[in-house]
Amino acid sequence: MADAILAPSRRGFLTAALLAGGGLAVEFSLPLGRAQAATVGTSAVGAFVSIAPNGAVTIVNKNPEIGQGIKTAFAMMIAEELDCDWAQVTAVQQADANPAIYGPQGTGASQSTPNNWLPLRRAGAAARDMLVRAAAARWGVDPSSVTTAKGRLSHAASGRSLGYGEVASAAAALTPPDLKTVKLKTPAQFSIIGKPTKGVDTPRVVKGEPMYGIDTRLPGMLYAVYEVAPANGGKLVSADLADAKAAPGVKHVVQLKGVGPIDALVDGVAILATNWWLANQARSKLKLEWDLSAQKGHSWDAYVAKAKTLLAEKPQLDLIRSGDVEGKLASAAKRVAAVYEIPFLAHATLEPQNCTALYKDGALEVWAPSQIPAGGKAQISKFLEIPEDKITFHVTKIGGGFGRRLRNDYTVQAAAIAKAVPGVPVKLLWSREDDIRRDFYRPSGWHGFEAGIDANGKMIAFKDHFVTFGKDGKSAMFANMHADHFPYGIMPDAAVVQSTLEIGVPIGALRAPVSNGLCYAFQGFLDEVAIAAGTDLPRLLLDVFAEDKLVGEPDQPEKAQTAFSTKRARAVIAKAAAMSNFTSKPIAPGRAMGFGFYFCHNGHFAEVVDASVKDGQVSVHKVWVAGDVGRQIVNPMGAEAQVRGSVLDGLSQALEGQKITFVDGQIEQSNFHDFRLGRNDRNPAVEVAFVASDSHPTGLGEPALPPVIPALANAIAAATGKRVRTMPIDLSALA
């Protein structure tokens, strides 16, 4: 029953086909949204599972792999229900963008696991069902008497057995079963899911085989750079391309006019040369004049000043208001108030944005490291006026996503450049400087918090004035408040109010979007409240979450599994506190623990950081993580990696000085010297415990990140008495 909750509401469509050379190919169309479901057809491409006569199993991975391990996890889900041996899975191929077959193919918001957990298992189970029926027919026995294990079919009564490959072609001729009723294993029967499993691409990665977008090579290919305005939305006023055209190795210089939003195509000049370095060198020869007036005044310092003014003024919009927060604050025995600031951040995927494209005879073929391939295809079609059925969109392996590649700007650029030079394959590659300066940044934000504590040390009122980006109090996408999170539904007397300033630089989703900033501010402030109330953060949280509640989708009971659960929260909070022997007192001079909790992307996570501060240097000794992502960890080996990676990512944000600043829209950072990433000298012990609950398995790419930041900041406060209310942490202030 619980399984129905996250399951697509329509059943998928299943077809089977005979592989060239014999064997079974099961093609399974995942259901699309309601409106589209009726038009889902079957197409000849894209089998999810195929079994060769020799028993080798090939699986197609539908979603982009960005390092989150989904390619391996999806293959495990299918292989589990197929009931083959994992060693039989000899290839896992990456699907092209084709939502008609694969359903939604985006990688983001940690939704790949929950959305595909049942559909992909059903695909595997359907293939198994056909193999069973084929074997039963060959033996003249009832299908119910045929069992499977490790890629073999057996009939116990007669002692006969067959390999899957031996009946694969016969199975291909059978009618596929109804996906709604196909039988799935119980968790106790799992032999692949839940076992630590190595990444399916690892053997190729360690040999340096070409797999990534940047590795794409086509005969006769030219290499491109795309020069754009130094500030977002700049218009190209005049261009003298002569010198660039005459530069060594340069074959074409093409001026392109922007079309559509900034994540489609912006004004720019493409230089195509025989290698990328020559193309990049020729940039200095371009004489371009830009109109940058639209960005005038969009400067970090100006934003900070404006935010301060807004914080002091009457809020523009009430997001949450319950009870009598002002009255409770007025009557409180103690009041705590603080302002928290969050910076703009870049994604800095290690593989810079790139895309390869070939436009020929009215058709376009692209090879793109994109997190949402179908979106890229649609955008190219719309803005470059190429019919979707004339676009083939290959998804490459991706050198890090973190949300950056949810935008397809570089994909559209490559396609536009290719369209300008028909018949010539073009690889567009951004320099690191391009990559840092043309990002869709994690937006900054400010919180003016206030809380009231009664004489018994109970928090009785909570208020946040959130200053963010948008218009007339309404926030822009990814600059929003989680209005259905704490204090909503939890605190009887609470208010969250909002004011906005206009945004100039592009903003977007960064790993655990919205949550990555909110968690730090809320959990940092609540730590201050806990101390003022004479308790500590885990105890304060256990107290406010004491009553069993589901918050988040109160009107949609079917979404209960994805809602915030105070019960699940308490379990991970208690677990993290117990694992770490948490104490809010310093454990040595200059050394203390800090606590953080958050719920996002369906995961409840509590984390403890043990850190020490000496001479303005912060050392992180250990991090404890307790997380609830449902009843089943699909791949413990991948899960551990995701949690550890998230923890290091959060620590780097806080401790490496990561901050994007700008003057009149021109980004001041450019490369890894001024936008630093963590190195191997910060490699704390990380102890992870997964607290199983009765919920569906949910994703792990994001939810472990947010709590580590306040846990670190709170540890520093406990160790030094210096509260960190601005990110990134100013180490000089700790010296």
Next chain:
Amino acid sequence: MKFDLTVNGRKRTVEAPAEMPLLWVLRDELGLVGTKFGCGIGMCGACTVHLGGKAVRSCQTPVSEVGKGAVVTIEQVGASAVGAKLQKAWTELDVPQCGYCQAGQLMSASALLAQKPKPAREEIAEAMNGNICRCGTYDRIFRAIELAAGTGGKANG
């Protein structure tokens, strides 16, 4: 200008400006795309290759400075005993997440072990500090090097 190079044991002749970095000679002129571009300023280590047995950042090595030194890239490092051992350890512990930095990590690690078969953890840390992993796989990298060197490989948790 013409340059005669020895890349992965083969003589290769390339026509390139003297200041063109080896990285782009390898990737774009010779088609050896296993060596990765991350920053172009010597800050990330994704472009690490061996030149005369030493780990160098190919983005900071002009082709004119390569000279007679043997260039070895990720495509060939497995031919050495140390390289093969490291690749095996990397696979065993499933080091990569997105995998993009790993060619550079393996090249730095193999140069280290070739010179110092049993490095202490501090020596590993120092030799590998120039290699950024955006995904944070450092712990498994330490362990994989120690596994290959026969000095440990225990998880830090």
